[in-house]
Amino acid sequence: MGLVELLGVASSVSLLAGWRMYLCVFAVGLAMRFHWLELPVHLHGLDVLANPWVIGAAGIGLVAEFLADKVMWFDTMWDAVHTAVRPVGGALLALAIIDPSDPKWQAVALLLGGSAALATHAAKAGTRAVVNASPEPVSNIVVSTGEDVATTGLLALTLANPVAAIFVAVAVAGGSLFALVKVRGLLKRLVGTAPQS
Structure with a gap:
């Protein structure tokens, strides 16, 4: 796997962790544990995710997040x-994905991975706050389930095909940027129309 593909996988997994971190850790760990997923040799840093304690903790977090994310306003908390x-x-x-022998790429991965997850998290949280403003509870469940399905599918594609991971990263980053711009515009309109005291 080349550097571009490696960065694509790292970026995609980080971006998806901003939506569903526990799902990312659980799915990768489980796939590695049961050898459903043959990761390229460069990804040995992910071996810790196959540890039963890590999988168990991620599974508990996954169930908690799945349930919490379906309840209006509790998901915002x-x-x-x-x-x-x-x-x-x-x-x-x-x-964990980037080669640990090169500190320069470790620093890049740490900075960009955290920033990527923060960006998708901000887009998710902002979008969900807008959805929660809807008076009916069904849209919250539909949006949350859509996030579950999208994260699972894109994560599977990323891990199965490192070249596709590049496109997944670009698509998720672009979608998150679009959502952030839309939420910001909506909030500006709401604040602008609020009665002045």
């Missing part, structure tokens, strides 16, 4: 807490 957790998780996942 969950996102608020995870504003610190997801970027750190994304940074560590990226760091």
Whole structure:
């Protein structure tokens, strides 16, 4: 696997961790543990994810996040807490993927992985706050389930095809940027139309 593909995998996993960090850790760890996934030799840093304790902790987090994310407004509180957790998780996942023998690329992976996870987390949290403003509870469940499906599918594609990971990273980053711009515009309109005291 070349450097570009390696960075694509690291970027994609970090970006997806901003949506569903526990799912990313759990899926990669489980696939490695049961040899469903043959990772390229450069990805030995991910071996720790196959540890049963790591898989178990990620599984508990996955179930908690799956349930919390379906409850209107509780998901916003969950996102608020995870504003610190997801970027750190994304940074560590990226760091685990990059070759540990080169400190320069470790620093790049740590900085960009954390930033990528923070960006997708911000887009997710902002979008969900807007969805929560809707008076009916069904849209929250639909959006959350869509995030579950998208994260699972894109994560599987990323791990199965490192070349596709480059396109996944670009698509997720572009979609997150688009969502951030839209949420910002909506918030500006809401604040601009709020009655002045």
